[in-house]
Amino acid sequence: MNKFIKADPILCIGCRTCMIACVVNHTGKRIFEIDPNSYDFNPRIHIVKNKNVTKPVQCHHCPKPKCLEACPFDVISLGKDSVILDEDRCTGCGFCAKACPFGAITMAEIYHPNKRVRAAAIPAPDIAAAIAIETTPAAPQEKGFFHNLSSLFGGGGKKGHKKASDVPEGTARPQPPVPSGKFSVRTIAYKCDLCAHTDTGQPACIPACPTEALSLVDPAVIAAQRAKLQAEKKAREGQSAQVKL
Amino acid sequence: MTAYKKVNTICPYCGTGCVIECTVDTEHNRIIEAKGSPDGVNNEGRLCLKGLYGWDYLNDPQILTRRIQQPMIRKGGKTSPLQEVSWDEAIRYTADRLNAIIKEFGPDSIMGAGSARGPGNEAGYITQKFMRACVGTNNVDHCARICHGASVTGLLGVIGEGAMSLSVPEIEDAEVIFNIGYNAAVSHPLVARRIVRAKKKGCKIICVDPRKTETARIADIFLAIKGGTNMLLLNAMANVIISEGLTDTDFIRQHTKDFQVYADEIAAYTPESVAAETHLQPADIRKAARLFASSKHTVTLWGMGITQFSQGVECVAACANLSLLTGNFGHYATGVGPVRGQNNVQGTCDMGLLPNTYPGYQEVTDARVRNKFEKAWHVSLSPNPGLPLTQVPEKVLREPDPKKRIHAYYIVGEDPAQSDPNLPEIRETLSKIDFVVVQDIFRNKTCEYADVVLPATAWGEHEGVYTSCDRRFQRVHKLLEPQRGCKKDWEIQCLVAAAMGYPMHYDNTEQIWNEMIALAPKFAGATYEKMEMNKGIQWPCYSTDPADKGTPYLHKGGTFATADGKGHFQFFPYTPVQEKEDPQYPLSFCTVREVGHYSVRTMTGNCRLLRTLADEPGYIAMNPADCESLHLKRGELVRVISRRGSTITRCLPTERVSSGATYMTYQWWIGACNELTNDKLDPKSHTPEYKYCACRVEKIENQHSAEQFIQDQYKNIRTRMGIREGGRTHE
Numbered sequence A: 001m002n003k004f005i006k007a008d009p010i011l012c013i014g015c016r017t018c019m020i021a022c023v024v025n026h027t028g029k030r031i032f033e034i035d036p037n038s039y040d041f042n043p044r045i046h047i048v049k050n051k052n053v054t055k056p057v058q059c060h061h062c063p064k065p066k067c068l069e070a071c072p073f074d075v076i077s078l079g080k081d082s083v084i085l086d087e088d089r090c091t092g093c094g095f096c097a098k099a100c101p102f103g104a105i106t107m108a109e110i111y112h113p114n115k116r117v118r119a120a121a122i123p124a125p126d127i128a129a130a131i132a133i134e135t136t137p138a139a140p141q142e143k144g145f146f147h148n149l150s151s152l153f154g155g156g157g158k159k160g161h162k163k164a165s166d167v168p169e170g171t172a173r174p175q176p177p178v179p180s181g182k183f184s185v186r187t188i189a190y191k192c193d194l195c196a197h198t199d200t201g202q203p204a205c206i207p208a209c210p211t212e213a214l215s216l217v218d219p220a221v222i223a224a225q226r227a228k229l230q231a232e233k234k235a236r237e238g239q240s241a242q243v244k245l
Numbered sequence B: 001m002t003a004y005k006k007v008n009t010i011c012p013y014c015g016t017g018c019v020i021e022c023t024v025d026t027e028h029n030r031i032i033e034a035k036g037s038p039d040g041v042n043n044e045g046r047l048c049l050k051g052l053y054g055w056d057y058l059n060d061p062q063i064l065t066r067r068i069q070q071p072m073i074r075k076g077g078k079t080s081p082l083q084e085v086s087w088d089e090a091i092r093y094t095a096d097r098l099n100a101i102i103k104e105f106g107p108d109s110i111m112g113a114g115s116a117r118g119p120g121n122e123a124g125y126i127t128q129k130f131m132r133a134c135v136g137t138n139n140v141d142h143c144a145r146i147c148h149g150a151s152v153t154g155l156l157g158v159i160g161e162g163a164m165s166l167s168v169p170e171i172e173d174a175e176v177i178f179n180i181g182y183n184a185a186v187s188h189p190l191v192a193r194r195i196v197r198a199k200k201k202g203c204k205i206i207c208v209d210p211r212k213t214e215t216a217r218i219a220d221i222f223l224a225i226k227g228g229t230n231m232l233l234l235n236a237m238a239n240v241i242i243s244e245g246l247t248d249t250d251f252i253r254q255h256t257k258d259f260q261v262y263a264d265e266i267a268a269y270t271p272e273s274v275a276a277e278t279h280l281q282p283a284d285i286r287k288a289a290r291l292f293a294s295s296k297h298t299v300t301l302w303g304m305g306i307t308q309f310s311q312g313v314e315c316v317a318a319c320a321n322l323s324l325l326t327g328n329f330g331h332y333a334t335g336v337g338p339v340r341g342q343n344n345v346q347g348t349c350d351m352g353l354l355p356n357t358y359p360g361y362q363e364v365t366d367a368r369v370r371n372k373f374e375k376a377w378h379v380s381l382s383p384n385p386g387l388p389l390t391q392v393p394e395k396v397l398r399e400p401d402p403k404k405r406i407h408a409y410y411i412v413g414e415d416p417a418q419s420d421p422n423l424p425e426i427r428e429t430l431s432k433i434d435f436v437v438v439q440d441i442f443r444n445k446t447c448e449y450a451d452v453v454l455p456a457t458a459w460g461e462h463e464g465v466y467t468s469c470d471r472r473f474q475r476v477h478k479l480l481e482p483q484r485g486c487k488k489d490w491e492i493q494c495l496v497a498a499a500m501g502y503p504m505h506y507d508n509t510e511q512i513w514n515e516m517i518a519l520a521p522k523f524a525g526a527t528y529e530k531m532e533m534n535k536g537i538q539w540p541c542y543s544t545d546p547a548d549k550g551t552p553y554l555h556k557g558g559t560f561a562t563a564d565g566k567g568h569f570q571f572f573p574y575t576p577v578q579e580k581e582d583p584q585y586p587l588s589f590c591t592v593r594e595v596g597h598y599s600v601r602t603m604t605g606n607c608r609l610l611r612t613l614a615d616e617p618g619y620i621a622m623n624p625a626d627c628e629s630l631h632l633k634r635g636e637l638v639r640v641i642s643r644r645g646s647t648i649t650r651c652l653p654t655e656r657v658s659s660g661a662t663y664m665t666y667q668w669w670i671g672a673c674n675e676l677t678n679d680k681l682d683p684k685s686h687t688p689e690y691k692y693c694a695c696r697v698e699k700i701e702n703q704h705s706a707e708q709f710i711q712d713q714y715k716n717i718r719t720r721m722g723i724r725e726g727g728r729t730h731e
Helices: A017-027 A066-070 A095-099 A124-135 A143-147 A219-244 B049-053 B087-105 B121-135 B149-159 B168-173 B189-200 B230-243 B249-255 B259-266 B271-278 B282-293 B312-325 B345-350 B367-377 B389-397 B423-432 B445-449 B489-500 B509-519 B528-533 B624-629 B703-720
Strands: A004-007 A046-049 A054-057 A076-078 A083-085 A106-110 A186-190 A214-217 B004-010 B019-025 B030-036 B072-074 B082-084 B110-113 B176-180 B204-208 B221-223 B298-302 B335-338 B408-412 B435-440 B452-455 B464-467 B472-476 B587-592 B619-622 B637-641 B646-653 B661-665 B693-699
Touching: A004 A054, A017 A046, A017 B049, A066 A076, A066 A083, A066 A095, B004 B472, B030 B049, B072 B087, B087 B110, B087 B408, B087 B435, B087 B452, B087 B489, B110 B121, B110 B389, B121 B345, B121 B367, B121 B408, B121 B464, B121 B489, B121 B509, B149 B312, B149 B335, B168 B189, B168 B298, B176 B189, B176 B282, B189 B204, B204 B282, B221 B282, B230 B259, B230 B271, B230 B282, B230 B312, B249 B312, B271 B282, B298 B312, B312 B335, B345 B464, B367 B509, B389 B423, B423 B445, B435 B445, B435 B489, B464 B509, B472 B528, B619 B624, B624 B646, B637 B703, B646 B703
Parallel strands: B110 B408, B176 B204, B176 B298, B204 B221, B298 B335, B408 B435, B435 B452, B587 B661, B619 B646
Antiparallel strands: A004 A214, A046 A054, A076 A083, A106 A186, B004 B019, B019 B030, B072 B082, B072 B452, B464 B472, B587 B693, B619 B661, B637 B646, B637 B693
């Protein structure tokens, strides 16, 4: 078993604080200082509501991941205690999102490549230009308007991802227009990475949830608990055996 | 290396009263982050998305609207543009115009609205003192009028006191929660936390709501009631409790009056007789009533689903009756919880921003009390109760005698052009009032009708005290230096008063607070010091003795705040809603909330993360079958029309909503649902019937031009709010 974040649907109230905490932790604290329209809002945890259930949906870091099986580019691998998706090498084909039985993978549209989001598909000089966009006055920001209606109208499996054949490996992409917010530079599969490369290194959604609906399942912790309980049981049996004597 | 400071303060959004630990960069005057403080009695170290991420409006990112930087006057009359002026000129102009209107039409021609949000209790005290002592009228009110005003009035009649009788932490120890017309998950996430924790501890939940809210989802009994029929259900539940012998006879005998009269009237309200109109099964009503009566730790929670109806006051009384019947008052984890919405709406009631009470719930008609205030304020005071703010349109548009009309409206931290019902009428009213002063932090819709705009400091930029929904006075601490050009709300009104000839001067908020508690016996012992030492003080706190730490739950031992100390049963027959569906308007319409935005959205709309989750033009939640019959698809723009007006928004089909009913949130400027709402009032509390009116939804054929319209409107609004296209350059 790997580590993963577990959600309790009884405790979830659908407030989406977890979604924001995820974005803030992955973007960094500067998110509050930069131009409000210069970063992407792509949470890796989503609140899903249907008639009877409200709950967060996030990667379960399966021991035998369907996403790993489905990926044609070997971009997904098993880590020590998690499932790792290499965003640098992801081509945005979307097969993993389709394969995930939980719907935990979303195809994120990247409009603002910055130092947090790998922009490997853009040749080096353009990365610098792209990063510079972040700190200068933004172009018209109507995008913010329609942008995240997806969180209301259904989260996973966005359309519009490129098929593998559109992006032959090793070819430089055509230059996108300077990001005016209207064209995404890349599409990347996003899933919970347990906040692995963030400043804190710890999942941000768990402490943010107002009802404590989220918790970390850690196999090492469970194993230690089990060992402790077994030791206690043995000690009790040992005592009662002595009494019988 | 910059030194960061950690400052505890109270959240400016809802009434839970969460304590926030803010990390502040004092050198650059910026907030770095906000976390839940473990010192928070109600929030225990947690916050919701608004507490965590709702502070970056202080950086003035100009996403939706701008901070007001300088006082402004419309020098050329109502349709001329606002021009920036100096404080001296703005104060002088305001004072002169108010004095002139008082001279010509009398002090009662001026209306004052105080703020239940950022300014805090001390500023609220000053607002009502300004209106009463300086202007000379009791025409002072605030947004509780359109909210829990019905709770205050309703509970006054039954138990003598209109506040939450228990504390927020006690909710999680309830054995039964009776949740009616209340959606904690969206209005008070940290109260919702207590509800879900209660569930985990084995509490049984009865949820009464036309929609399947988050609470309904986890309820043991979910009564999907037809909107507007609350009284039928409440009376039927009382009927079951009485007829099946489930009453607490000892409690009734010792602590209540008028039971027999009540029981006789209730006899007609059998579950069978109300089933058809409530759309509920009699068996379910009986189950709910039996469960309610089964415990001495039954907590009743209600919100706008009870109060924002023309029978709101009477339904509040009906709720309280149930607790009286079953002995659910006066001990730990029981009682009634009208969960006050805003961060300081309990406070604005406490501070007497009400036309009929002074600070501390003392009646303006009580000569002895009035005398006390006259001595303290060195002025004679009006003995006549003032005007509730929901009656201002009537006193402007339909009052034949000019001497009885409202000629001036001084509005502090409130946005009636967004949040009052029947917006077309509100706009007409505001245009016709001779002199409108708006004292606020952000440009908003009401500013468009202001003759004078005065920039005040925002939450984070000043000190004060807020009262949480459970009567807890808590200290609010300053985090940042205010924007240049802004003054504190209480300071502004003191300057205007002085210019009008009634000098008011204070050096700090503590002076104001000490003056107030000396005049309000219920709060007399709640000093700043005691608040700090005890993590807040819940009123009543009568003594300054450190041993008096306030009162977590009310009516201990069954002693109520009525004159005879007893709870009074009050029976009311059912009155249907004022406007029902008809062939022209075949759907019902109701206003609801959005968890990530707050009220009129001038603060949260300028918080970059909060605005990402939900944005214009909002949506109308409808049953999928209704969407299908109108050929509407999810996300499509639609027109919604009522007898009062129309608006445009997106269709959201959801199975959580019954067929025939529609719901919109009231945050949006383009998808403004109050264009539709009914301004018919509850006759006793003057609260509008937001929760029920009739509408129709129309398909818009040309979606492309509708989308373009939305974009244009948005651009238009931002321009009118003073934002230049392209947004602001960050320094």
